[in-house]
Amino acid sequence: MSLGLCLSLSLLLLFYLIYGCSIVSLYNFLAKILQNLIFFAVSITILIGNAPLWAKSVFTCNSNIPVAQQIAACLGIPVGKSDVSSFSDGEIAVSLHESVRGSDCFIVQSTCAPVNDNIMELLIMIDAMRRASAARITAVVPYFGYARQDRKSKPRDPISAKLVADLITTAGADRLLTMDLHAAQIQGFFNIPVDHLLGAPLLANYFKKMIGDNPDDYVVVSPDLGSVTRARNFATRLGCPIAIIDKRRPRANVCEVMNIIGDVKGKKVILVDDMIDTAGTLCNAAKATIELGGAIEVYAGATHGVLSGPAIDRIKESPIKELILLDTIPVPQDKMLDKFTMLPVAPVFAEAIERIYEDKPVSSISL
Secondary structure (H helix, E strand, O other), X not given: OHHHHHHHHHHHHHHHHHHOXXXXXXXXXXXXXXXXXXXXXXXXXXXXXXXXXXXXXXXXXXXXXXXXXXXXXXXXXXXOOEEEEEOOOOOXXXXXXXXXXXXXXXXXXXXXOOHHHXXXXXXXXXXXXXXXXXXXXXXXXXXXXXXXXXXXXXXXXXXXXXXXXXXXXXHOOXXXXXXXXXXXXXXXXXXXXXXXXXXXXXXXXXXXXHHOOOHHHEEEEEOOHHHHHHHHHHHHHHOOOEEEEEEEEEEOOEXXXXXXXXXXXXXXXXXXXXXXXXXXXXXXXXXXXXXXXXXXXXXXXXXXXXXXXXXXXXXXXXXXEEEEEEOOOOOOHHHOOOOEEEEOXXXXXXXXXXXXXXXXXXXXXXX
């Protein structure tokens, strides 16, 4: 700025000496120069303001490396160089092999099984980046574990979802990017911004191609009362009617179908849920729609395929013709069935990361 001022004054003096101009002419000339300088400064400010001031980096822990690689590929950048391993006594070791100072860092890690190990990997990598002077740290958690422990269902129960939220915040994360929390109010457990993506648009696009011009042949079915809102919104996307399974759960991970609310007779059923754990709810609902409701075919879709315990055997023996899952949780090859269809979430997360990096709204992605 000092150099520019000196040059301006020198030009004014030269103009005055050569032309011997009046004070009025000198004033007008000075005003013109100042106007041009202001226009140039504003233009540069706008250009700089539209571009982030720090680099963008995508790192991954061990839970879902393929999704992290796909996200990085969509963004056109390599996955950050790091190692996440364990010492001989089981302690987790994280090493960053490139500088993240002043960078906008995104750590991809689903907190699926082994849940506690994956959570600790995420926390330790966040801490490592915070101590390495990263400008901003975003935890990209396609599947958020402990989400079902979001309230006290009986006396002296913990609210573990809140605890995990506090751990992520305390470790040093500045933002959370996730998909289909089991309960949307979990966003309020965090004291940092949460960008909540929806898996329904991805599933709906797949089923729209299947349905084609025959939406009246299909019925979207909620497998339990807790998924009614999700099923209603999904049915609206597809233009299909809705039915509801009324069930009773005598104890954890065990359910009993009671009744079907709605007409599924002679229809093709689409069961939709946010996650499939032991698959008891899903398979009982599928069986009920065939045996009690008179449906002719059953399809199912879910965002998170937890697939624990007897889930694979139940799905294999169920009347479900095709099960569509998003790859927020990796499904091992020994659990893959011919019934499974996996849809990628990387393009959606990559777009969200790009918008976060550029400080643009993320909400329109899930429309």
